[in-house]
Amino acid sequence: MTKTENNRAWFLVLPVLLLVAMNAILPLMTVVNYSLQESFIAGFWDWVGTRHYQDVLASERFHAALIRQFAFTFIILIIEVPLGVAVALAMPKKGAWASLCLVLMALPLLIPWNVVGAIWNIFALPEIGLLGWGLNALGFDYNYTNQPISAWITVILMDVWHWTSLVVLLAYAGLQSIDEAYYRAAKIDGASRWAVFRYIQLPKMKTVLIIAFLLRFIDSFMIYTEPFVLTGGGPGNATTFLSIDLVKAAVGEFNLGIAAAMSIIYFLMTLLVCWLFFTLMTKDKEGQA
Amino acid sequence: MSAPARPTARRIPLKWLVPTLYILFLMLPIYWLINMSFKTTNEILGGFSPYPKNFTVDSYVEILTNPAWYMGYVNSMIYVVLNTVISVTVALPAAYAFSRYRFMGDKHLFFWLLTNRMAPPAVFVLPFVELYSSMGLFDTYWAVALAHCLFNIPLAVWILEGFMSGVPKEIDETAYIDGYSFPKFFVKIFMPLIASGIGVTAFFCFMFSWVEMLLAKNLTTVAAKPIAAVMTRTASTSGYELGLLAAAGVLTIIPGAIVIYFVRNYIAKGFALGRV
Numbered sequence: 001m002t003k004t005e006n007n008r009a010w011f012l013v014l015p016v017l018l019l020v021a022m023n024a025i026l027p028l029m030t031v032v033n034y035s036l037q038e039s040f041i042a043g044f045w046d047w048v049g050t051r052h053y054q055d056v057l058a059s060e061r062f063h064a065a066l067i068r069q070f071a072f073t074f075i076i077l078i079i080e081v082p083l084g085v086a087v088a089l090a091m092p093k094k095g096a097w098a099s100l101c102l103v104l105m106a107l108p109l110l111i112p113w114n115v116v117g118a119i120w121n122i123f124a125l126p127e128i129g130l131l132g133w134g135l136n137a138l139g140f141d142y143n144y145t146n147q148p149i150s151a152w153i154t155v156i157l158m159d160v161w162h163w164t165s166l167v168v169l170l171a172y173a174g175l176q177s178i179d180e181a182y183y184r185a186a187k188i189d190g191a192s193r194w195a196v197f198r199y200i201q202l203p204k205m206k207t208v209l210i211i212a213f214l215l216r217f218i219d220s221f222m223i224y225t226e227p228f229v230l231t232g233g234g235p236g237n238a239t240t241f242l243s244i245d246l247v248k249a250a251v252g253e254f255n256l257g258i259a260a261a262m263s264i265i266y267f268l269m270t271l272l273v274c275w276l277f278f279t280l281m282t283k284d285k286e287g288q289a
Numbered sequence: 290m291s292a293p294a295r296p297t298a299r300r301i302p303l304k305w306l307v308p309t310l311y312i313l314f315l316m317l318p319i320y321w322l323i324n325m326s327f328k329t330t331n332e333i334l335g336g337f338s339p340y341p342k343n344f345t346v347d348s349y350v351e352i353l354t355n356p357a358w359y360m361g362y363v364n365s366m367i368y369v370v371l372n373t374v375i376s377v378t379v380a381l382p383a384a385y386a387f388s389r390y391r392f393m394g395d396k397h398l399f400f401w402l403l404t405n406r407m408a409p410p411a412v413f414v415l416p417f418v419e420l421y422s423s424m425g426l427f428d429t430y431w432a433v434a435l436a437h438c439l440f441n442i443p444l445a446v447w448i449l450e451g452f453m454s455g456v457p458k459e460i461d462e463t464a465y466i467d468g469y470s471f472p473k474f475f476v477k478i479f480m481p482l483i484a485s486g487i488g489v490t491a492f493f494c495f496m497f498s499w500v501e502m503l504l505a506k507n508l509t510t511v512a513a514k515p516i517a518a519v520m521t522r523t524a525s526t527s528g529y530e531l532g533l534l535a536a537a538g539v540l541t542i543i544p545g546a547i548v549i550y551f552v553r554n555y556i557a558k559g560f561a562l563g564r565v
Contacts, residue, residue, distance in 0.1 A: 002458075003391045012386035013398065015379040016442055020440040023439040024405050025418030083311075090307035099553050103546075104312050106556060107319070110545025114502045114517045115538045122325055122535060123318040130321045161315060168311075171554060222409035225502050229521075243411035247503075250415055268332045274407045277398055 028267075034260035052261035062262065064237065065245040072241060073220045076159045080216060081209070083160070084167025088175060089201070091168070102172075105165040117229025120158040124230075131157075144231060148238035151231050155239050158226060163216060171213040172203035207281070214277040219268060242266055302326035319542070322405040325535035333531050348536035362540065364430070365499065368513065371434035373494040376441040377487065384449035385475070389458065412501045413439065432508045433515070435441055437498045445490050446496065452486025453479075485555050492552045499545065516541060 035052050037045040056062050081265035087105075092098045108116070126132040126143045135142040144150040182200050187211075191199075227233065233240035233248070240248070246266065249260035325333060326348055327341040352358040386392070387399060413436075421432040460482070464474040480487065502517040509515065518536050549556065 003389060007392045009386035009390035009392040012382040016383040016446060019379060019438050020402060020405055020442050023436060026420055029412050030416035030419060037562050066432055087311045090304050100554055103549050103553050106549045107546060108315055110496055110549060112500045112502055112517055112541050115541050117319045118534060118538050124319045128333060128337050156489055218407045224411050242407055244410045266409060267412055270407050270409060271404055273525040274404050
């Protein structure tokens with residue numbers, strides 16, 4: 001669609017701009033403020049320049065949280081994206097069964113995040129939870145409250161349970177947009193199942209899969225509530241991801257300067273990834289036009 | 290999916306297996322929650338049992354009769370609805386501007402809006418508490434409703450823009466020639482055309498405000514406390530009230546389930562943000 005040049009359109013955007021700016025810019029400036037100063041006595045601030053940033057970037061604790069964060073995001077992406085696509089491909093295409101599948105699959109997405117944590121907490125309890133009891137009955141030594149490996153498995157299973165449906169729904173929406181004629185043509189040509197997937201379904205799903213990838217990356221990168229309720233970041237620091245570490249520093253230890261510097265670094269990382277994806281997406285859109 | 294490959298009679302049952310197993314995996318933890326919610330505390334602590342032996346609804350009765358509990362649901366509902374209304378209302382004209390006009394800095398503005406959908410709430414917790422305290426809104430529905438605008442408005446603009454771009458521009462032009470003013474055209478002609486898009490957008494705003502707990506919990510103490518905070522308190526102070534916790538959890542799933550049922554035919558398109 002060709003758009004008309006019209007600078008008065010700013011008036012239509014103004015309410016959004018004001019509301020989001022109030023929520024985004026003021027708090028961000030507060031954080032920047034904290035990150036450059038040090039408070040020894042309440043109410044008195046000393047300028048410390050970039051010292052907090054240097055401290056954070058050099059601290060092993062931050063590195064460890066960052067590595068855990070990337071490991072977690074990487075693992076859930078390589079599980080959730082292929083699994084979601086596979087489920088979407090195998091789902092009924094339309095009719096009552098498709099509706100039923102969609103409703104049931106969307107259910108985990110609408111459960112408050114602390115309840116997701118609570119559900120898995122109960123489900124995985126070693127003595128009375130179905131998962132914990134089952135695994136132990138099968139002879140595995142499983143206890144997510146004191147074994148890092150068990151805790152990781154539980155947190156990853158929980159995230160797969162919680163978010164794979166998002167990928168399914170997106171991929172399903174992409175598949176819905178494919179015209180039946182393509183499949184008939186492929187059948188006449190005697191195309192294999194793989195060829196149909198590779199040359200018809202995958203290209204059509206490209207945009208939605210980029211969105212799925214982006215949303216899953218960003219949301220898993222800022223994950224807080226679910227692992228916090230499930231494991232509290234433990235055992236030890238085994239499942240302390242960036243957000244949990246940040247809240248620990250800010251609220252738990254009241255280390256405002258350090259927490260603020262961490263926030264800014266964290267935010268810049270998210271912003272960079274966001275920009276990369278956004279460029280990819282708009283390029284893709286222009287390519288289609 | 291039956292057309293593309295060369296489906297043989299043997300392969301069809303296998304195809305059903307994937308979604309069936311997946312849904313089974315989704316339902317098991319929920320079943321376990323429901324199972325726990327109907328057990329007595331003694332039975333829960335007594336050991337493993339796959340279904341409630343002494344079936345009881347005590348936990349539900351306690352939640353539905355004790356204001357400390359049910360007010361949590363009422364509070365959550367109020368700020369979620371407030372937020373949904375605010376987000377959709379301000380996002381409608383903005384999305385129209387982005388879908389129809391080019392203006393100074395439009396692309397930058399759009400990107401900046403999106404970055405806020407991606408800002409980690411943990412970064413904003415403390416500054417938000419300060420900001421809303423200084424505005425005198427701390428521990429009110431408004432604080433949470435406005436704070437959730439941070440990620441819901443960008444999302445609403447994004448989804449609505451997708452739906453609006455699907456409406457041909459000729460419709461706008463014809464209406465203007467027919468003498469419609471912008472507000473009249475927008476409400477009388479344009480909004481009915483994208484009604485399903487507005488529905489999907491409202492659904493998403495509802496969803497993300499309903500599930501977000503970090504900000505909601507920290508911006509309230511007593512008067513506007515969401516159900517999540519009530520649950521946390523129970524878990525920590527009165528020992529191991531698993532039955533109550535489970536029943537409260539089940540009750541938080543119900544509003545979502547009802548909302549999903551209503552939008553089930555649009556949900557896939559909405560998740561694709563109107564871009565399919």
